[in-house]
Amino acid sequence: MTAQRYPTVRLSSFGAATPRHSSAERIFSAWLSGEAAPPVPPRRSEENLWDTLTTQAITAALPPPEDRDHCGLILATTKGDMQRVEAWLNSNSAEHGASIPPQLSDNVHALARRFGLGGPQMVISTACSSGLTAIIEAAMMIESRAVKQMVVCAADVAGEFIQDGFYALKAITRTQCRPFDRQRDGLALGSAAAACLVTSSEHRPPGMRGLSIALEGWGMSCDAKHLTAPDWEASGLIRAIYQALTGLDPGGIDAVMLHGTGTAYNDAMEARAVRQIFNHRPYLTAAKGFLGHTLGASGVIEIALVAWMLHRQVVPAITGLEDPQWPELNFVRACPTAAPMKRILKTASGFGGLNAAIVLGILNGESISHD
């Protein structure tokens, strides 16, 4: 493809919720203050946790009421509301076919009805890159003028089914999630929802609240190697990052919010990609040591945190990182680092060898905060 730059897209009105925090700002402040990582999620998640988290996140991202009839909704998730699926699996219905099973798309229609969003609705499920993929797809719909505004909501709840799966894969840490540390031994799971409003950069939604940043570039690429293990050579991630950087100078990336799961292979792959692409030493951080791996929600919630990094001009430290395996890289650890930043790269990778990368920056001539 040609190396042309495409129009930037606006991401604004960020909402986020976890069982501990009810807004993106509170999550960022808690991370910045060095709050301890969350405990292991309970085997049985709180009743209606899916509804609670998605409601808190989407409420912050909604356009004005007069715009909602034509505003679309993309839900990014790996499994949707698993409490409903688990109830179905545990019932005789699943064994004997007595009822129609719950389907992923039911979740997005229910949310659209609840919030009166009448535009196109879709679910995107590309494993742990779902959040970034949904943002990219919303941006593509804006760019092709298929729709003027899209709310993107990303959510997952780490209930019994998901916990059992990651324990079965031996992917869960026995101690604490330690992204990029020599002692890292696995991920910690978390539950979350996050949302934002996606519009063209020229369109400034009336009544826009909170932070507003530019989506300046994006890329997606598959490893085409293995269903669960990332490509050791990081070929897919490197391609995705180079696509996202099309027309930009890699030296203009001030910081990178990495996927940083705390698993042996993911973190090694990402370190390899950073070493290969950047000749300078951008600040490197990752949120999963603090948030846990929130699966399909992770991309959008971490984009919301990037918006706060750009607003506050500070890079939070990687929770759990004490002894970096790659000391030549500029990981932020122990305490936050204040730094002038205009542009931050966000990456995500998921099962199936799916990789996505986006470049986020400050909108030309605008302040980030609209409060």
Next chain:
Amino acid sequence: MTDTVYMYALVGQSGTKPVYCARHMSADAPPPDDRAGSNLSSREINAITAQSHKLTTLLLQGVSAAQRETMGLFIGTRYGSLEDDRIFHASRVADGGRFASPAAFRRTLPSTVPAELTIAFGLRGPLITFADRQTPGMLAIIRAAQWIAGGRMNSAIAGSLDFITTDHADSPDSSSVCRTLLCLLATRDAFSEIQPWAKIMLAEISSSCGSSSQDVAQSDAADFPAIVRLTSTSKLSTRRIDQDGGNGHTCRLEIQAL
């Protein structure tokens, strides 16, 4: 969209009924998988994998490995990984939660079967899996066409994959669904060895104001037979489907044979 995006081939199978549409593909080609769809058991977790692999092999005739390097894969699905969810759940019950089958768990994502296709065929472009009750295939085709039209990729495989057994498949004519519909979309000069078969004239999703309050229809995905009808006449001129997604959006796809 005109003069931008072309359909080079379409292959599909629902149960034992294969569908082929392409200039370079023999009309009397044998069914790609005469087992799939007819004798499925609930533990044949790879039935959709087998069907989709064989159809993709047909679809990619004449496409080089280098051309696949940047090819996208846009897949819609109604049931997603629900069948594999049941299998993993059964393992949880039988073996104890944390000792359940890791092999079964890694298949519990709607993107698993598409990811298998990327590995088998060396597809390294963007992969997106959409979940949609009524129009999974059309949604994927339309979105892939818009990505190509927008200059974001040169070629893509787009369509739908679904597999579910027993009466959960609310299909009137079958106790199971094993259904694949895939088409090859690309720009006019994407391939040297094969020629396009039809031109995409229109590919769009439109929303109807306020219709999100309507209930979603419970019937099976209706776009598979619609797309097959769209492409089933050898001398078609221009044909169009307007498929109501039943949830606030209508998918429109119009093609013209070359």
